Amino acid sequence: MLDLKELRENVDQVIELLNRRGDDFSYLKEVVALDEKRREIIQTVESTKAKRNDISKKIGQYKREKKDPQPLFDEIAQIGQGVKTLEKELEDIEQEIQHHLMMTPNVPHPDIPVGKDESDNEIIKTEGEPTTFDFEPLAHWDLAQSLDIIDFDRATKVAGSRFAVYKGLGARLERVLIQFMSDLHAHEHGYTEILPPYLVNEASMTATGQLPKFKEDAFQIRDERGFYLNPTAEVPTINLHRDEILDAKEIPISYTAFTTAFRKEAGSAGRDTRGIIRQHQFNKVELIKFTKPEDSYNALDEMLTHSEKVLKLLKLPYRVVNLCTGDLGFSMRKTYDIEVWLPSYNTYREIGSISNAEAYQARRGNIKFKRDAKSKPEFVHTLNGSGLAVGRTVVAIMENYQQADGTIKIPDVLVPYMKTDIIK
RNA sequence: GGAGGAGUACCCAAGUGGUUGAAGGGGCUAGCUUGGAAAGUUAGUAGGUCGGAAACGGCGCAAGGGUUCAAAUCCCUUCUCCUCCGCCA
The missing domain is CATH 1.10.287.40 (Serine-tRNA synthetase, tRNA binding domain)
Incomplete structure (x- = not known):
């Protein structure tokens, strides 16, 4: 607000x-x-x-x-x-x-690039080189099918389009990534782990900015309480402190929250219909921070390095872009997107984004802090970032780690978790 | 799902229509006392929000309505918590 x-x-x-x-x-x-x-x-x-x-x-x-x-x-x-x-x-x-x-959406930061859509985003840096192959690389949906690790047809039977059933080492890879990412942020980056409710109320959806404007993007439960299915861990986690006045000593607060996110994808009919790039249900490990106003941009840059760390450890090529005004999310003042290289798309695709809402969500959710006992409460700044989108990380690993014989090598850091170094 | 009970300030708690613009404790803060502390003692302690340059004023006793000149107090609705029974991973 x-x-x-x-x-x-x-x-x-x-x-x-x-x-x-x-x-x-x-x-x-x-x-x-x-x-x-x-x-x-x-x-x-x-x-x-x-x-x-x-x-x-x-x-x-x-x-x-x-x-x-x-x-x-x-x-x-x-x-x-x-x-x-x-x-x-x-x-x-x-x-x-x-x-x-x-x-009314948040006011864009005056320094971010002015532009119409994603083509006007500013590339800040590129890490690693696009993966090269001495054979014709397959798309992840083809790999998934031949290795029998994701079943799209049966998912359609069970639920419908834009759902997937993970199977065998595919299921394990997804689960292991959740654990790997959560461990990294909780143990090495000092975030407190949160496992929040997957149903959230209208007040929560309003505070973070999903409501009232984007009602059609969210799944609503048919129930007199009108719950919504969690569309991102940002919603339940930012709302942990709705209507609170925090002690200056408590902040910054850093949470990492794994949730399954549910989205209608109402505006993207026909886009990314193949594979698991765009699903109604996907897993995500999220980073959430509450900071003093003067600290939020340092925190944003730090969060970016925490998200990048996941890709660095997985040795996946990626780049970071500074979103232009036309591509910026409703509640955000400034956003970095992390885009991972996907061979089958021959391009970089979004795998996470890190944003500073400044006081916009804090005002909607009435989240304040007091510098000391006598001072007036001020709004905190809220930030959130992906750490990362798990399904898309699975895609990136499958596509970038595929081998000529159709098997997929497991990134070194995941081998202890996976208890195997190959999906075949 | 059934039957009861309860929500008052940081915490406990008094309070059934008008000096309650919330008693009394505890805690916290400051002073006195002390070599220092404890104990004792005195004082301060709704916070918040909105309007206002300020003085000051509006709202605030779970939330939202209503009755009244006047509501913590009476009426209605909702929410949350607790106890017992039933069901259940």
Whole structure:
């Protein structure tokens, strides 16, 4: 959520920055006008209430002193007039302001590249060389089929399209990667492990920014409580501290959370229909941080190195891009994507992203901290990053580690986990 | 699913319509006392949020509605926790 005060003071600048996302945000001027009106009404309503409270108190006093309170009743009868209608008007205005604020994305960081879509992202660095083969490499779905480690047909029978059944060493590889990544972040990078609920409520989805605008992307449970299926560990994990005021001593807070994520992929019909690149259900190890405002960009860069570490240990070629304004997620101010080399696509594909929401989610979720006992609470900054998307890591390993005979070599670091060095 | 009970400030807890703009403890902070501490003692301790340049004011007793000039207190709805029974990995 945008900060109303900041918006009030810098409408033009905020609109200019938001417009870089490729939409028109000039309606925010009306929001500022509504806020003007809102504050006007508040002043009237509150001074009236103050008067009424005053007289009410006097009535109590008169009664105790056995004086006749009738004149005060006459007085108060008029004072109350109109407060109800004004309060109703106030409520309507506040709702409208709230609606606009909830539907408005985060303001892009002024320094990130301005652009329309992913083709305008800025490549920051490239690690390793695209894998070369002295044979014709197969796509992961073909490898999966010939090695019998992923069953797409039966997944369709059991659930539907965009689902997969992992089998044998395929299932083991997926499970082992979850453990490998969680161990790395928990033991070596100092994150606290979280295993959160997979059903989340509407308030949680709203705080992180999935709702109200992107309802159609989420699976909702048919139940009077209206639960949503976890679309990313970011949702339950950021919401651990919703409506809390943290002690400065507690932050930064660093969590790593493995969850299975569920997404409708409503906007990507027909895209990536083959293989397991884009599924309704996928596993992900996530990194989440709560920091003081002044520390969040250092934390972002550090988180990036933690995500990269996974690929480095797996010896997979990748690159890091700085997302342009047009490709930036709704709640985020700045995002790095990590893209891994996929031979069958002959290109780099996203395998994780690391973002700083600054105070945007903290404001929506009311997550604050106090510098010391006497200071005013301030909003924390929230960050989240992939550490990484597990299914896509499986794809990257299959495709990059495939051998001429159709087998797949297991990356050295995974061998102790896998208890084998080859899938054949 | 059935039957009961309970949610008051950091914690415990009093409080059934008007000096409660929340008693009393504990804890915490500061002072006195002490060689230093403990004990003792005195004082401070809703936090938050919204409006306001400020003074100050609005809201706040799980949440949301309602009754009333006035609600922690009366009414309605919801949520959470606890106990017992049933079911269950």
